[in-house]
Amino acid sequence: MNAPPRLVLASASPRRRELLAQIGLRPDEVIAADVDETHLKDEKPPELARRLALSKMAAVRQGVGGSFILSADTVVAVGRRILPKPDDEGAARRCLDLLSGRRHHVFTAVAAAAPGAAERLRLVDSVVTFKRLTADEVAWYLDSGEWRGKAGGYAIQGKAGRFVRFLRGSYSNVVGLPLFETANLLEGIGFPVRSHDR
Numbered sequence: 419m420n421a422p423p424r425l426v427l428a429s430a431s432p433r434r435r436e437l438l439a440q441i442g443l444r445p446d447e448v449i450a451a452d453v454d455e456t457h458l459k460d461e462k463p464p465e466l467a468r469r470l471a472l473s474k475m476a477a478v479r480q481g482v483g484g485s486f487i488l489s490a491d492t493v494v495a496v497g498r499r500i501l502p503k504p505d506d507e508g509a510a511r512r513c514l515d516l517l518s519g520r521r522h523h524v525f526t527a528v529a530a531a532a533p534g535a536a537e538r539l540r541l542v543d544s545v546v547t548f549k550r551l552t553a554d555e556v557a558w559y560l561d562s563g564e565w566r567g568k569a570g571g572y573a574i575q576g577k578a579g580r581f582v583r584f585l586r587g588s589y590s591n592v593v594g595l596p597l598f599e600t601a602n603l604l605e606g607i608g609f610p611v612r613s614h615d616r
Contacts (some may be wrong), residue, residue, distance in 0.1 A: 479534055
């Protein structure tokens with residue numbers, strides 16, 4: 419009997435693992451891809467997401483021959499301005515100030531590859547609008563610490579959900595991985611998504 423195919427997730431994000439588990443997928447191995455996420459001069463948000471997803475895949479692919487690989491990167495942007503993953507309160511406050519009362523885009527690029535095959539990539543764009551935030555709401559959210567390390571300085575699945583006035587597109591994309599597109603991408607390269615549920 420042939421061994422079941424192995425799935426390697428090239429991402430250390432616990433949110434992505436949780437989302438995959440939601441549709442019955444548990445990677446056989448998780449490898450944090452060590453890539454420089456600094457955006458290039460004049461690089462547009464969708465281009466950055468695509469480049470980083472492919473870079474993460476390339477960073478882990480050579481060491482896991484014979485496995486299916488899945489990688490992703492999420493970029494939050496207000497217009498062409500790319501928001502960081504803040505690690506201090508000042509940066510998080512600047513993100514919230516930019517998001518307050520405005521529409522923004524959440525781009526996630528998902529890359530997948532079968533053993534010995536070329537990568538396939540999908541880009542998903544969701545549109546989110548925040549209510550206009552009061553000073554008290556900003557202070558409350560900053561105190562929560564939930565923003566730390568999150569693209570755009572917020573987590574829609576947490577306390578920031580109360581700020582979202584409008585969302586168009588994939589909710590799971592805003593969390594960090596568009597599930598419909600990811601499942602279709604994996605099935606398209608021959609990974610048995612339904613039978614891998616365990």
